[in-house]
Amino acid sequence: ELKVEQNPLFLSMQEGKNYTIYCNYSTTSDRLYWYRQDPGKSLESLFVLLSNGAVKQEGRLMASLDTKARLSTLHITAAVHDLSATYFCAGETSGSRLTFGEGTQLTVNP
Amino acid sequence: EPEVTQTPSHQVTQMGQEVILRCVPISNHLYFYWYRQILGQKVEFLVSFYNNEISEKSEIFDDQFSVERPDGSNFTLKIRSTKLEDSAMYFCARGGDTHEQFFGPGTRLTVL
Numbered sequence: 001e002l003k004v005e006q007n008p009l010f011l012s013m014q015e016g017k018n019y020t021i022y023c024n025y026s027t028t029s030d031r032l033y034w035y036r037q038d039p040g041k042s043l044e045s046l047f048v049l050l051s052n053g054a055v056k057q058e059g060r061l062m063a064s065l066d067t068k069a070r071l072s073t074l075h076i077t078a079a080v081h082d083l084s085a086t087y088f089c090a091g092e093t094s095g096s097r098l099t100f101g102e103g104t105q106l107t108v109n110p
Numbered sequence: 111e112p113e114v115t116q117t118p119s120h121q122v123t124q125m126g127q128e129v130i131l132r133c134v135p136i137s138n139h140l141y142f143y144w145y146r147q148i149l150g151q152k153v154e155f156l157v158s159f160y161n162n163e164i165s166e167k168s169e170i171f172d173d174q175f176s177v178e179r180p181d182g183s184n185f186t187l188k189i190r191s192t193k194l195e196d197s198a199m200y201f202c203a204r205g206g207d208t209h210e211q212f213f214g215p216g217t218r219l220t221v222l
Contacts, residue, residue, distance in 0.1 A: 041215075042214060045210060096205055096211070103152055
């Protein structure tokens with residue numbers, strides 16, 4: 001059974017700073033996803049990482065995948081207030097079932 | 111533009127009542143999923159549906175739950191006899207050729 005753990009669960013940072021969210025998973029996962037969720041809203045797909053060494057970037061967010069370490073990271077560069085949200089990673093097993101981590105609640109302070 | 115729409119946006123029901131949550135895809139898709147999120151908690155997989163059949167279900171998806179696609183378009187999740195602990199956001203997601211899953215806006219279910 002796939003287990004997904006994120007850390008930290010809560011992150012408060014200042015605008016302009018950099019930080020990394022970590023996502024560890026327990027067994028082989030076909031793909032690794034990152035989603036963003038604003039309060040009371042749905043999940044917005046950010047990245048899909050397909051293979052070892054995959055790196056994807058969109059604006060101030062960059063995601064990477066190390067399948068040997070069973071680790072994905074979401075790096076935030078020069079944070080801005082608009083990035084405040086909860087970020088989830090999810091691993092996919094056969095059948096396309098997504099197993100989510102607990103989420104990292106990010107607050108970016110001015 | 112949302113990939114799927116869901117109705118209702120909020121459903122309030124009494125314990126023991128049946129509820130039907132609906133998911134309407136914008137265009138033709140074969141893969142559908144239901145997830146739920148209890149307030150403040152992580153998102154949990156319920157069931158996946160491919161080509162009008164259940165392909166996988168979780169331990170949460172017990173006999174109280176059922177899914178169907180009655181008219182070939184709408185995709186429904188039925189809870190036969192709701193319990194207090196069924197209160198959650200229920201998300202429908204659709205999948206595509208790339209297996210990426212796109213989530214609908216969700217239905218908030220409140221069981222009193």
